[in-house]
Amino acid sequence: MKIATWNVNSLKVRLPHLIDWLASESPDAVCLQELKCEDKAFPLAEIEAAGYHAVFNGQKTYNGVAILSKLPAQDVQRDIPGFADEQKRIIAATISDVRIISAYVVNGQAVGSEKFAYKMDWLAALTAWIKDELTRHPKLVLAGDYNIAPEDRDAHPDWKDEIHVSVPEREAFRRLLDLGLADAFRLFEQPEKIYSWWDYRMMAFRRNFGMRIDHLLLSQALVPQATRCWVDKAPRKLERPSDHAPVLVELL
DNA sequence: ATGGCTCTCGCGGAGAGA
Numbered sequence: 001m002k003i004a005t006w007n008v009n010s011l012k013v014r015l016p017h018l019i020d021w022l023a024s025e026s027p028d029a030v031c032l033q034e035l036k037c038e039d040k041a042f043p044l045a046e047i048e049a050a051g052y053h054a055v056f057n058g059q060k061t062y063n064g065v066a067i068l069s070k071l072p073a074q075d076v077q078r079d080i081p082g083f084a085d086e087q088k089r090i091i092a093a094t095i096s097d098v099r100i101i102s103a104y105v106v107n108g109q110a111v112g113s114e115k116f117a118y119k120m121d122w123l124a125a126l127t128a129w130i131k132d133e134l135t136r137h138p139k140l141v142l143a144g145d146y147n148i149a150p151e152d153r154d155a156h157p158d159w160k161d162e163i164h165v166s167v168p169e170r171e172a173f174r175r176l177l178d179l180g181l182a183d184a185f186r187l188f189e190q191p192e193k194i195y196s197w198w199d200y201r202m203m204a205f206r207r208n209f210g211m212r213i214d215h216l217l218l219s220q221a222l223v224p225q226a227t228r229c230w231v232d233k234a235p236r237k238l239e240r241p242s243d244h245a246p247v248l249v250e251l252l
Numbered sequence: 253a254t255g256g257c258t259c260t261c262g263c264g265g266a267g268a269g270a
Binding site: 009010013034036060061062107108109147158162163164197198199200201202204209211213240243 | 260
């Protein structure tokens with residue numbers, strides 16, 4: 001089973017890239033973030049024509065998440081239960097016997113800002129909810145754009161103590177791992193300087209001035225099933241790319 | 253080097269992203 005996460009930065013603009021990529025990679029499930037479209041505008045016909053089911057939690061202009069899957073999704077959950085939030089950042093579904101969550105974590109703008117406080121509150125609510133989900137679903141994948149580079153080696157060294165690499169954010173990420181989740185990427189030997197996001201400016205992609213902020217966290221029951229995890233940089237090289245590259249994990 | 257992109261809404265230019 002191949003599971004991917006990809007922040008597409010507008011599903012409408014990236015649809016041709018997505019359709020081509022589904023054909024070439026043939027993932028069993030794909031978590032998407034930053035759809036930037038309402039549910040009524042979701043391109044369901046095109047996705048179905050590509051051979052995928054889709055469940056989605058969309059919003060105009062901002063945010064929006066989806067799960068595409070070859071098998072139909074069951075027990076679909078939208079948003080974090082009990083957490084009042086206008087922003088559409090969560091969708092969860094069971095595919096086969098695996099609970100899959102597509103999460104678009106708050107950006108946070110700047111350490112100490114109001115948006116940063118929202119990011120920390122949001123992560124606390126996510127962590128409490130995932131703890132609960134794990135009691136019901138031993139096989140769980142928490143996939144998405146975390147807007148956190150977990151360690152120094154996950155960001156170009158010019159980033160220091162700023163948003164995405166700050167201590168409080170990294171502690172929040174650690175609290176997720178402490179639930180018994182494992183960063184699939186770090187289960188395997190990896191080359192250095194692998195990132196999943198590069199700014200559109202400054203020729204950042206060409207200079208590999210990026211961060212690894214898109215992650216697939218696996219529950220303990222899934223860790224022994226993981227055989228490979230990698231970032232697919234190919235779609236980032238296309239014309240009009242998303243600023244994020246997809247990340248994939250392969251499970252037995 | 254944090255600007256200098258790219259996206260959305262909507263028709264000019266602002267806000268957000270990371």
